[in-house]
Amino acid sequence: MNLPEEIEVAAKQSYPVYLGAALEELGDYLQSLPDKIQHILVISHKKVSDLYLERLVKGLEDYRVDLLTVPEGEEEKSLERLSRLTTAALDCGADRKTLVIALGGGVIGDLAGFFASAFMRGIRFLQVPTTLLAQVDSSIGGKVAVNHPAGKNILGAFYPPLAVWTDFSTLNSLPWNEVENGLAESIKHALIDDEDLFAFFETQADSIRQRDPAIWREMVTRSTSIKIRIVSQDEREQGIRRLLNLGHTFGHALETEMNYRGVTHGQGVSIGIVAASYLANAKGSLTLTEVERIKQLLQRYDLPTSIQKQDPQTLLRRMQTDKKNQGGRKILVLPQGIGQAVVSEDCTDEEILAAWHKIIVENN
Amino acid sequence: MNLPEEIEVAAKQSYPVYLGAALEELGDYLQSLPDKIQHILVISHKKVSDLYLERLVKGLEDYRVDLLTVPEGEEEKSLERLSRLTTAALDCGADRKTLVIALGGGVIGDLAGFFASAFMRGIRFLQVPTTLLAQVDSSIGGKVAVNHPAGKNILGAFYPPLAVWTDFSTLNSLPWNEVENGLAESIKHALIDDEDLFAFFETQADSIRQRDPAIWREMVTRSTSIKIRIVSQDEREQGIRRLLNLGHTFGHALETEMNYRGVTHGQGVSIGIVAASYLANAKGSLTLTEVERIKQLLQRYDLPTSIQKQDPQTLLRRMQTDKKNQGGRKILVLPQGIGQAVVSEDCTDEEILAAWHKIIVENN
Numbered sequence: 001m002n003l004p005e006e007i008e009v010a011a012k013q014s015y016p017v018y019l020g021a022a023l024e025e026l027g028d029y030l031q032s033l034p035d036k037i038q039h040i041l042v043i044s045h046k047k048v049s050d051l052y053l054e055r056l057v058k059g060l061e062d063y064r065v066d067l068l069t070v071p072e073g074e075e076e077k078s079l080e081r082l083s084r085l086t087t088a089a090l091d092c093g094a095d096r097k098t099l100v101i102a103l104g105g106g107v108i109g110d111l112a113g114f115f116a117s118a119f120m121r122g123i124r125f126l127q128v129p130t131t132l133l134a135q136v137d138s139s140i141g142g143k144v145a146v147n148h149p150a151g152k153n154i155l156g157a158f159y160p161p162l163a164v165w166t167d168f169s170t171l172n173s174l175p176w177n178e179v180e181n182g183l184a185e186s187i188k189h190a191l192i193d194d195e196d197l198f199a200f201f202e203t204q205a206d207s208i209r210q211r212d213p214a215i216w217r218e219m220v221t222r223s224t225s226i227k228i229r230i231v232s233q234d235e236r237e238q239g240i241r242r243l244l245n246l247g248h249t250f251g252h253a254l255e256t257e258m259n260y261r262g263v264t265h266g267q268g269v270s271i272g273i274v275a276a277s278y279l280a281n282a283k284g285s286l287t288l289t290e291v292e293r294i295k296q297l298l299q300r301y302d303l304p305t306s307i308q309k310q311d312p313q314t315l316l317r318r319m320q321t322d323k324k325n326q327g328g329r330k331i332l333v334l335p336q337g338i339g340q341a342v343v344s345e346d347c348t349d350e351e352i353l354a355a356w357h358k359i360i361v362e363n364n
Numbered sequence: 365m366n367l368p369e370e371i372e373v374a375a376k377q378s379y380p381v382y383l384g385a386a387l388e389e390l391g392d393y394l395q396s397l398p399d400k401i402q403h404i405l406v407i408s409h410k411k412v413s414d415l416y417l418e419r420l421v422k423g424l425e426d427y428r429v430d431l432l433t434v435p436e437g438e439e440e441k442s443l444e445r446l447s448r449l450t451t452a453a454l455d456c457g458a459d460r461k462t463l464v465i466a467l468g469g470g471v472i473g474d475l476a477g478f479f480a481s482a483f484m485r486g487i488r489f490l491q492v493p494t495t496l497l498a499q500v501d502s503s504i505g506g507k508v509a510v511n512h513p514a515g516k517n518i519l520g521a522f523y524p525p526l527a528v529w530t531d532f533s534t535l536n537s538l539p540w541n542e543v544e545n546g547l548a549e550s551i552k553h554a555l556i557d558d559e560d561l562f563a564f565f566e567t568q569a570d571s572i573r574q575r576d577p578a579i580w581r582e583m584v585t586r587s588t589s590i591k592i593r594i595v596s597q598d599e600r601e602q603g604i605r606r607l608l609n610l611g612h613t614f615g616h617a618l619e620t621e622m623n624y625r626g627v628t629h630g631q632g633v634s635i636g637i638v639a640a641s642y643l644a645n646a647k648g649s650l651t652l653t654e655v656e657r658i659k660q661l662l663q664r665y666d667l668p669t670s671i672q673k674q675d676p677q678t679l680l681r682r683m684q685t686d687k688k689n690q691g692g693r694k695i696l697v698l699p700q701g702i703g704q705a706v707v708s709e710d711c712t713d714e715e716i717l718a719a720w721h722k723i724i725v726e727n728n
């Protein structure tokens with residue numbers, strides 16, 4: 001087998017991430033595992049399995065493979081879907097030795113991962129991420145979850161996969177609006193940890209937009225490596241891992257206020273990064289020139305840097321219920337120049353309001 | 365504080381079990397923890413909290429305490445109840461720093477434990493077991509779960525508690541039929557691991573039936589210690605921990621066949637132990653005299669050793685779907701003399717049928 005790049009994620013149970021792997025070669029990898037697998041349960045969307053299951057099962061001829069498809073959409077990350085997966089899994093004879101493969105984006109990864117963590121108190125689980133967001137972000141770090149009417153990702157687990165099997169070629173079929181969700185996270189990674197990668201995004205914008213394979217390979221590899229480096233230092237999000245929330249506290253308030261309509265996750269993060277940048281500027285850790293540089297980069301990728309017709313006070317209230325807050329205090333991540341960031345617990349409501357004002361465009 | 369006996373459970377995250385602790389002194393223990401607690405969520409049955417919450421909160425005056433009560437019954441160990449607990453927990457301001465206390469029997473322990481394992485991907489959890497079964501069995505070993513229409517305990521986790529806080533005095537109010545459920549497990553512990561304890565159950569039957577406090581303290585302590593010893597060697601149930609299933613494969617088939625009516629869990633286990641003993645006798649690892657000794661001890665505690673009007677073939681089929689089976693083979697635990705047991709993977713269907721026949725009484 002043509003070996004892909006392998007990076008180890010340090011965790012309570014560490015696991016390898018194979019970057020540039022081929023779907024067809026997953027079987028060879030499974031053969032090499034000490035504890036043999038007999039039954040495989042692939043969980044996917046119909047669209048994704050139509051595109052890629054055939055390639056994947058080419059390598060899995062030695063195993064009994066079942067496919068369970070889940071309807072599209074964030075709302076399928078639910079306890080109800082978990083319950084149906086349980087019934088379906090038992091119907092096709094899943095047991096403690098079954099391996100769950102998540103073939104899809106972050107929704108499939110989070111749902112299948114939480115299912116695998118809970119089914120018979122935990123069975124083996126492998127990530128095959130097929131969106132840019134899943135490759136550079138959600139497949140790495142062991143977080144899995146479902147949503148609940150009372151909050152996003154409110155029920156879940158830290159459940160490291162057996163491995164992450166990343167085939168870059170699956171990104172070819174990804175619609176551009178989905179690419180943008182991943183780009184927002186990739187640019188965020190660069191901003192908090194890697195000024196060189198930030199510059200790469202600036203200089204390679206045309207090639208990235210044209211999906212140049214060599215440039216994409218480099219972009220995904222470097223961006224994934226940042227996430228691996230960070231979660232390897234802090235699996236449980238008690239320290240440095242919190243930096244990954246840059247842009248998310250603002251973005252999440254916006255997404256919930258707009259009821260997840262009219263703004264994608266990537267757009268929310270993009271606007272959130274800009275708001276956090278203005279706040280960082282007010283706190284003295286970022287120059288206005290740097291704020292402009294960040295905005296220009298996001299705009300280069302058609303990511304929004306402002307929003308219309310929103311009420312800053314309402315958005316501020318939305319931030320109050322963020323599950324990352326502790327004891328009522330708002331915890332925010334602020335860029336510190338390009339390529340570094342800090343967690344701040346001392347932003348006042350006035351300062352946050354001022355940041356919201358900066359990114360809200362008054363309609364005439 | 366008057367220190368209870370402390371036994372450490374070895375596990376990926378090891379934890380202490382305090383035997384003979386006082387409800388009122390839990391607060392002192394919490395004060396001694398390095399990572400401070402502010403908010404406590406007690407999950408309990410109304411009946412149990414009416415009896416014991418007042419004593420418990422005496423020691424918790426330094427904390428914000430909320431109580432969530434769950435209706436009685438095994439059917440409340442469900443995803444629906446998990447969902448409601450989530451809403452209720454958020455309503456009373458639970459966050460990542462909240463400590464969940466399970467105050468009750470095995471139903472509360474399993475449900476509250478699974479809730480704590482999943483809420484915000486895992487918050488702290490403490491067991492305060494108040495049934496004999498919970499004290500000697502379910503609070504030890506880190507298994508938590510909910511049921512699903514497709515199977516008992518099918519969704520869950522290995523989620524070690526912060527600690528187990530066992531106050532023997534709570535057992536005073538336990539109805540005798542509930543005591544029996546715990547006794548069946550305690551006798552099982554003796555049978556698989558401790559011939560002396562088995563003899564103790566024989567000689568002390570009258571004192572135990574009269575709930576002599578000193579004798580109970582000894583019985584609970586010794587029986588709990590066996591479970592601790594076993595799970596400390598094998599947290600994930602891959603080896604020796606499987607011995608704890610003695611009587612359960614037979615008993616579980618009976619319970620499901622009877623739809624959990626007409627036979628309690630303890631009665632099912634008791635009959636199951638006898639069936640397994642006959643099977644062990646057929647396989648040559650137990651004498652008929654020993655089978656009789658086991659039956660007599662169970663009868664001393666009014667635990668049943670036979671059942672009427674059941675079809676062995678049907679019960680055999682029920683055993684086919686046991687989640688402990690692997691690759692279609694039935695895995696059974698057989699006593700090997702008194703005080704030892706072995707896992708057997710080579711019992712034929714004929715041998716199992718013969719064991720069922722031994723414990724089924726033909727009606728006239």
Ligand SMILES: NC(=O)c1ccc[n+]([C@@H]2O[C@H](COP(=O)([O-])OP(=O)(O)OC[C@H]3O[C@@H](n4cnc5c(N)ncnc54)[C@H](O)[C@@H]3O)[C@@H](O)[C@H]2O)c1
Nearest residue numbers: 045105106107108130131133134137138143170173174181
């Ligand atoms: N666990 C984590 O650490 C973590 C981190 C970030 C985000 N997330 C979660 O990830 C989810 C979002 O993930 P997402 O952005 O991948 O969305 P998604 O999984 O919904 O995928 C987006 C769309 O792309 C389609 N798709 C997937 N692969 C494709 C391919 N190769 N070609 C064509 N279409 C394809 C999907 O069917 C879907 O319609 C959210 O639920 C979020 O909470 C989790």
Ligand SMILES: NC(=O)c1ccc[n+]([C@@H]2O[C@H](COP(=O)([O-])OP(=O)(O)OC[C@H]3O[C@@H](n4cnc5c(N)ncnc54)[C@H](O)[C@@H]3O)[C@@H](O)[C@H]2O)c1
Nearest residue numbers: 409469470471472494495497498501502507534537538545
């Ligand atoms: N996690 C494990 O390792 C494990 C092991 C064995 C059993 N279990 C689970 O445990 C459950 C059974 O537990 P259980 O037998 O404790 O049943 P239970 O929790 O339903 O309690 C039995 C009854 O006793 C009442 N009660 C509890 N404490 C009392 C007290 N001090 N005084 C008076 N009444 C009291 C309860 O309200 C309930 O009505 C099952 O769901 C089983 O699956 C789990």
